[in-house]
Amino acid sequence: MSDELNYVLQARRDKVAALEAKGIAPFAYGFDRQHLASACAPLLGDSTEGPDVQLAGRIVAWRAHGKTTFAHLGDPSGRVQLYFKKDVLGEDGYALCDLLDLGDVIGVRGPLFRTRTGEVTVKVEHVELLAKSLRPLPFGKEEVVDGQTVRHSAFADGEQRSRQRYADLAVHPEVRALFAARSKMNGAVRAFLDGLGYLEVETPVLQPLYGGAAAKPFVTQHNALDMPLFLRIADELYLKRLVVGGFDRVYEIGHDFRNEGIDRTHNPEFTMLEFYEAYADYTVMMDRVEALLVAAANAVRDALSAAGLVTEAPAFDAAVLQGPFARMEWLPSLSQALQVSDVTQMTDAELRAAAERAGVHGVATLSRPKLMDELFQYHVESKIERPTFVVDYPKELSPLAKPKRGNPALTERFELFARGKEMANAFSELNDPIDQRQRFEAQARLKAAGDEEATSVDEDYLRAMEYGMPPMGGVGIGMDRLFMYLTGTAHIRDVILFPTMRPE
Secondary structure (H helix, E strand, C coil): CCHHHHHHHHHHHHHHHHHHHCCCCCECCCCCCCCCHHHHHHHHCCCCEEEEEEEEEEEEEEEEECCEEEEEEEECCEEEEEEEEHHHHHHHHHHHHHHCCCCCEEEEEEEEEECCCCCEEEECCEEEEEECCCCCCCCCEEEEECCEEEEECCCCCHHHHHHCHHHHHHHCHHHHHHHHHHHHHHHHHHHHHHHCCCEECCCCCEECCCCCCCCCCCEEEECCCCEEEEECCCCHHHHHHHHHCCCCEEEEEEEEECCCCCECCECCEEEEEEEEEECCCHHHHHHHHHHHHHHHHHHHHHHHHHCCCCCCCHHHCCCCCCCCCEEEEHHHHHHHHHCCCCHHHCCHHHHHHHHHHCCCCCHHHCCHHHHHHHHHHHHCHHHCCCCEEEECCEHHHCCCECEECCEEEEECEEEEEECCEEEEEEEEECCCHHHHHHHHHHHHHHHHCCCCCCCCCCHHHHHHHHCCCCCEEEEEEEHHHHHHHHHCCCCHHHHCCCCCCCCC
């Protein structure tokens, strides 16, 4: 910490002592806020004088001029100008202004009026300090350019903004609007599924066995039961147990955890939507996904527009989300990219050589399914821009999907890609417990051979299947990536409030 910052911090603490000496509590218990900043203009209307308002929020601008002071108060709805005058507040009331700083949280009461420049303003007749800011927030400068307010951020470092999201939100209203839009997206997805008769449920995060995806888990220990537990890598197997139990349409929006690398599209903790529908297959789920994306996009667009933000995200081009989405078969697309007749007929050595040419790391330790997946990501997935369903994956890549009708070497699976990234993964779900056991056992052999992302045999899940599992379609959608796509955001940490980061 620099000497200058030490001085600033000490100066604010000195003001706390001065406040306490005057009998003013620097940290209040509450305040009866009766209005938001956004209500002031409508209350004033076209008049020059208006009713009393009672506001609370943070001081985001401050200009003292002897016996008068102008400030701006910010709250969740926006900001409004405040006018402090010594003749109105009195000697003691105005003296408090000398002890206020940018970032302090205050409550004010007074009538509305319009200044000579036309700005809606509160003539403060009463002010209370609600929370003293002991550390200055990195507020930027504002200027009006061609009639538009332009703000120059003093907090531009992306990594620090992610680490100190509280400060990022406090000084960047557009960031608050972005995350508010994400909440609206989640609400729209819930409303869409609820409208189709889906039931929202909650399933365990701590699991005795992990499954439902190919990923390395986080492992923890439960002391009372003296057993290891895994943070879930997917919600799938528990949701499908519920379909066995009679809930024909279920969904969950929850956090999953995968002990993998961090990059622009991966965070170890992420939000996943999974939904399952009895008696549907993967073609039905394609229709569901197309309609769901439109509902999500509309919610995000409306939220950002209401906040005065414009996005250039491709999803807001009506033609992009107009279904049906393009479809591409997995096997021909990768085989063509590798210039072979059938990639599934390539030997392990040939796959490793192709993976090495593609720059895949650690190919010697990768299983055959993982090699094919890496090659697909490099040669096909990364080049898909518009929303596209890739369909009919090889059986060895899809241990939970039903064989494709007419070609049991493939499975009835699709993934949705856009802007080079996966957005959804879906199956005609496997409901044959005998077939499922064989696939679990194949996964277990891969795990024994060193594949850290392979799964074990889940006997309880097999028992559930043996009671009779209806045919069903299932979908998983990464909500972080979906929101990245809908807002044109380049880095996943910018759409997660508190991303996982290395300690400072």
